[in-house]
Amino acid sequence: MGFLSPWLLAGLGLLGLPLWLHLLRRHKTTPMEFSSLMLFERHTESSVKHRRLDYILLLIARLLLFTLIVLAFAQPFLMRNVPAAGAEKTLRLVVIDDSASMGYGDRLAQAKAGALALLDSVKPGSKWQVGLFSSQLRTQTQLTDDPASLRSAVNAVSAGPSRSSLGELARALRGLAETNKTPIEVHLFTDVQRSSMPAGFSDLELGAQTALTVHAVASSEKPNWTVESVKAPRRLGDPKKARVIATLASFAADAAERRLVLACGGKELASKTVSVAAHSRAQAEFLGLDLPYGLNRCEVRSEPPDQLPVDDKFLFAVERSDPKKVLFVTGPRSERSLVYFQSALESAAENFYSIDVVTAGQAVGQNLDKYAFVVLADAGDIGPEFDQNLRRYVEAGGSVWAALGPASAVRRTTPVSGEPIGESRYTSRAGERFQSVDTADETHPSLRGTSRWANVRFYQFSVVRPTASRVIARFSDQTPALLEQNIGEGRLLLFASAMDNLSSDFPLHAAFVPFIAQTANYLAGLEDHAAGFYVDSFLDLRQGQSRASSVEVLDPDGKRALNLEDSAKAQTLPLSRAGFYEVRRGAGRQELIAVNVDRRESDLSLIPKEALSLWQGKGEESQAAGAGNPESQTKPWSMGRVLLWAALAALLAESVIASRTLRVEAA
Amino acid sequence: MLQRFLDPKVLLNISGLELTAKTVVDGFISGLHRSPDFGFSQEFAEYRPYTPGDDLRSVDWNVFGRTERLFLKRYRGETNTRLTLLLDRSASMSYGSEGVRKIDYARFLCASLAYMAVGQRDAAGLITFDDDVRDFVKPSSRQGQLQRILHAVDRSEPGQRTDFSKPFFKFLESIHWRGIVVVISDFYARPSDIVKTIAPLRFHGNEVVLFHVLDQGELAPQLKEPKILVDMETQESIEVSPAWIESVYRTKIDGHIDQLRTEARGAGLDYHLVSTARPLDEALREYLVIRQGRL
Numbered sequence: 001m002g003f004l005s006p007w008l009l010a011g012l013g014l015l016g017l018p019l020w021l022h023l024l025r026r027h028k029t030t031p032m033e034f035s036s037l038m039l040f041e042r043h044t045e046s047s048v049k050h051r052r053l054d055y056i057l058l059l060i061a062r063l064l065l066f067t068l069i070v071l072a073f074a075q076p077f078l079m080r081n082v083p084a085a086g087a088e089k090t091l092r093l094v095v096i097d098d099s100a101s102m103g104y105g106d107r108l109a110q111a112k113a114g115a116l117a118l119l120d121s122v123k124p125g126s127k128w129q130v131g132l133f134s135s136q137l138r139t140q141t142q143l144t145d146d147p148a149s150l151r152s153a154v155n156a157v158s159a160g161p162s163r164s165s166l167g168e169l170a171r172a173l174r175g176l177a178e179t180n181k182t183p184i185e186v187h188l189f190t191d192v193q194r195s196s197m198p199a200g201f202s203d204l205e206l207g208a209q210t211a212l213t214v215h216a217v218a219s220s221e222k223p224n225w226t227v228e229s230v231k232a233p234r235r236l237g238d239p240k241k242a243r244v245i246a247t248l249a250s251f252a253a254d255a256a257e258r259r260l261v262l263a264c265g266g267k268e269l270a271s272k273t274v275s276v277a278a279h280s281r282a283q284a285e286f287l288g289l290d291l292p293y294g295l296n297r298c299e300v301r302s303e304p305p306d307q308l309p310v311d312d313k314f315l316f317a318v319e320r321s322d323p324k325k326v327l328f329v330t331g332p333r334s335e336r337s338l339v340y341f342q343s344a345l346e347s348a349a350e351n352f353y354s355i356d357v358v359t360a361g362q363a364v365g366q367n368l369d370k371y372a373f374v375v376l377a378d379a380g381d382i383g384p385e386f387d388q389n390l391r392r393y394v395e396a397g398g399s400v401w402a403a404l405g406p407a408s409a410v411r412r413t414t415p416v417s418g419e420p421i422g423e424s425r426y427t428s429r430a431g432e433r434f435q436s437v438d439t440a441d442e443t444h445p446s447l448r449g450t451s452r453w454a455n456v457r458f459y460q461f462s463v464v465r466p467t468a469s470r471v472i473a474r475f476s477d478q479t480p481a482l483l484e485q486n487i488g489e490g491r492l493l494l495f496a497s498a499m500d501n502l503s504s505d506f507p508l509h510a511a512f513v514p515f516i517a518q519t520a521n522y523l524a525g526l527e528d529h530a531a532g533f534y535v536d537s538f539l540d541l542r543q544g545q546s547r548a549s550s551v552e553v554l555d556p557d558g559k560r561a562l563n564l565e566d567s568a569k570a571q572t573l574p575l576s577r578a579g580f581y582e583v584r585r586g587a588g589r590q591e592l593i594a595v596n597v598d599r600r601e602s603d604l605s606l607i608p609k610e611a612l613s614l615w616q617g618k619g620e621e622s623q624a625a626g627a628g629n630p631e632s633q634t635k636p637w638s639m640g641r642v643l644l645w646a647a648l649a650a651l652l653a654e655s656v657i658a659s660r661t662l663r664v665e666a667a
Numbered sequence: 668m669l670q671r672f673l674d675p676k677v678l679l680n681i682s683g684l685e686l687t688a689k690t691v692v693d694g695f696i697s698g699l700h701r702s703p704d705f706g707f708s709q710e711f712a713e714y715r716p717y718t719p720g721d722d723l724r725s726v727d728w729n730v731f732g733r734t735e736r737l738f739l740k741r742y743r744g745e746t747n748t749r750l751t752l753l754l755d756r757s758a759s760m761s762y763g764s765e766g767v768r769k770i771d772y773a774r775f776l777c778a779s780l781a782y783m784a785v786g787q788r789d790a791a792g793l794i795t796f797d798d799d800v801r802d803f804v805k806p807s808s809r810q811g812q813l814q815r816i817l818h819a820v821d822r823s824e825p826g827q828r829t830d831f832s833k834p835f836f837k838f839l840e841s842i843h844w845r846g847i848v849v850v851i852s853d854f855y856a857r858p859s860d861i862v863k864t865i866a867p868l869r870f871h872g873n874e875v876v877l878f879h880v881l882d883q884g885e886l887a888p889q890l891k892e893p894k895i896l897v898d899m900e901t902q903e904s905i906e907v908s909p910a911w912i913e914s915v916y917r918t919k920i921d922g923h924i925d926q927l928r929t930e931a932r933g934a935g936l937d938y939h940l941v942s943t944a945r946p947l948d949e950a951l952r953e954y955l956v957i958r959q960g961r962l
Contacts, residue, residue: 031904034896035762035769035885036855039919040905 099164167198177207223253331381336500380407395488405498749846764884
């Protein structure tokens with residue numbers, strides 16, 4: 001029972017009025033002399049009692065009248081089980097959570113048993129549908145009244161690697177409600193993980209005709225350990241310098257000692273025992289990673305296994321290879337650029353690159369496919385033939401980094417992309433002392449941690465008028481300083497100035513080295529996937545709409561994840577399983593992707609009961625009552641009309657009693 | 668118009684009990700002049716055939732002369748009688764809900780009866796009592812008897828509780844003549860006790876008349892709200908509600924009156940209920956009509 005306007009209950013204070021009238025006013029009687037009380041002696045007491053009884057009845061009638069009126073204004077309601085409206089048209093769903101956390105202990109078995117019990121209790125002939133829910137809702141059967149198919153669908157459920165998302169479930173149910181235009185009755189069997197709640201409670205909103213009953217299979221928070229993250233180099237140059245840092249997290253568990261094992265290719269390389277406090281994290285560091293050349297499948301696992309084994313190991317891939325080759329095309333006035341570029345690239349933490357330096361003329365006969373990327377020290381030095389080669393190279397998946405130095409003044413268009421170049425500007429000639437970078441996109445992989453090139457002075461630069469390129473940074477006069485364009489499978493990065501200390505003082509600033517290193521990694525496709533991939537995330541397969549080359553993906557079982565059409569056209573690949581995906585791109589590039597179970601599944605803390613009740617839109621009592629009877633639903637029933645009728649009856653009773661009493665008094 | 672002057676409230680404004688009695692009785696008598704059959708002197712009552720043994724002095728010889736048949740001529744009130752008025756002056760008699768107390772009404776009634784009796788040259792006397800005899804005027808037809816009675820009546824103010832037994836036993840001891848005894852009281856006692864106490868007067872050959880004087884507030888009390896009633900004689904108090912008064916009390920007072928009337932008449936006593944709201948001469952008229960031929 002509840003009240004829609006409970007503040008109106010304050011009106012119960014009106015009950016004091018009849019109490020005052022009856023208890024305080026009634027006894028104000030004045031003594032009166034009478035000749036003889038001889039005839040009063042025997043029945044006086046009973047007469048007073050009779051009068052008091054009259055007054056008490058009147059008082060009760062008045063109190064009842066006031067109480068009923070106040071209650072009626074407070075709009076009370078009762079939660080009642082009523083037959084479901086349009087029961088024969090209702091879409092009834094049994095949804096079982098098959099997220100990774102359901103693999104904890106016997107939770108999935110409990111959920112299946114509950115679902116089977118529910119299906120056993122339903123009225124014969126009623127139609128039901130079985131669905132699974134993790135990151136999205138997937139129906140497993142058609143709407144059917146065949147108990148065998150429903151039961152077999154329930155029995156076939158197993159815990160998957162995905163993360164549960166109640167927000168996605170609510171969105172799917174809203175979509176179902178809008179599509180079917182019929183009432184939906186949902187019985188959800190889940191472990192009610194807190195981490196499956198969306199950021200905003202409003203995302204859980206269900207349709208008006210959707211009745212949700214949550215059958216929780218977890219009643220308390222359970223202890224769990226997980227290897228939360230592993231920080232390891234993706235490319236391995238010097239095995240002795242490699243460092244692997246693993247983080248072990250404890251959820252609702254007491255302090256314990258756990259053993260972390262580093263293994264690659266099925267071979268245990270090292271192990272460490274760490275002490276992790278209750279509700280805390282601990283790290284273990286492994287130095288040295290002696291791996292064979294090629295792509296290596298590694299993992300850090302926690303031992304002994306706990307009741308949720310899927311999060312006990314964290315997968316990561318390491319590629320050991322020789323340094324990548326970079327073609328540096330220089331010109332007559334590009335010696336300084338080579339010095340600064342080479343110095344910056346070699347001073348990076350891990351040098352994976354070897355630089356082949358050629359002149360523009362020598363570059364024409366080079367096989368570009370063996371280079372990770374090509375650097376043009378000054379785009380003005382290259383001829384049209386090499387420009388064509390570069391174009392083909394980029395479209396096939398290669399990357400070009402072109403600097404528009406002083407020699408670019410003779411060019412009317414940018415190399416590879418062919419965008420117009422307005423002029424080559426010298427700030428001293430224009431009466432300006434220098435240009436600085438005004439705006440920069442710091443989220444771009446090249447510019448991360450470079451402080452937006454603060455205080456860098458540019459004295460010479462080319463004015464590019466972009467048509468298809470994306471401007472990453474601009475000078476003070478809003479002309480582009482850094483541009484990027486995806487062409488075919490590859491990309492072109494244009495730097496509007498030179499990389500020497502004559503066109504700018506950029507090489508003398510601290511931001512220069514990370515800019516060169518990060519841009520090299522970005523163009524070579526070696527940028528660090530620090531966060532890694534989790535199940536249900538998406539892998540970008542190609543840059544644009546080009547079908548220049550196909551992409552082949554092998555799933556964790558070594559089978560093709562894409563058919564021929566998708567290999568040629570698909571832009572992304574959903575990573576639906578935990579394990580290693582092998583990706584083979586054009587130009588002989590190959591990479592190994594490690595996909596792990598989302599670590600939010602490791603936190604087994606529960607959604608508060610209040611939040612669950614609020615989501616279901618009913619109180620706990622009615623939830624318990626309605627859970628066992630899927631053919632009916634619990635709905636609020638207003639008591640206002642009943643109370644008003646009762647108040648009317650009380651008013652009539654009060655009138656009768658009062659008239660009888662007051663008539664005597666008035667006589 | 669005359670009735671208006673006999674309203675008890677009007678009589679209260681007349682100073683002097685003799686004047687009040689004179690106003691009542693003279694007005695009452697003058698209103699009766701068209702009814703010559705009523706009176707207090709010796710009057711012809713009937714003829715009766717002579718039977719052997721009858722007193723020959725009663726034979727109407729004129730009738731015998733005309734018809735040669737013997738008839739006896741019968742008269743009423745062949746002798747003067749003695750009227751003894753017994754006035755209850757207990758505390759309960761001071762009750763009056765509409766200005767006229769019962770004791771006032773009783774005194775008017777008492778004075779009027781004494782005035783009529785003395786005017787007829789009957790001997791009249793008075794006894795006032797509450798729980799004992801408080802005043803006694805021996806019946807007499809001498810000169811100045813009316814003034815003595817009226818004086819005694821005038822000084823009769825309500826006193827103690829009512830107790831019929833003591834004054835009536837004393838009265839029985841002192842009474843040695845036959846006559847009419849008029850008891851004026853509110854009779855707040857058990858009817859059987861009252862009749863049992865008064866009935867012996869009848870055995871001595873007296874005509875006993877009970878005037879039951881009650882106020883309208885006693886016959887039909889009207890309360891608008893619960894009241895605490897205080898007994899005027901015992902000072903007891905009790906809370907009563909209007910509904911109880913309306914229903915139960917009226918039944919009880921009616922029962923009390925009926926029982927007293929029944930038992931009084933059963934014992935040969937005349938009983939007259941007199942409400943203080945009624946005009947005094949009306950009460951006298953009713954009484955005399957009933958007692959026609961006896962006085």
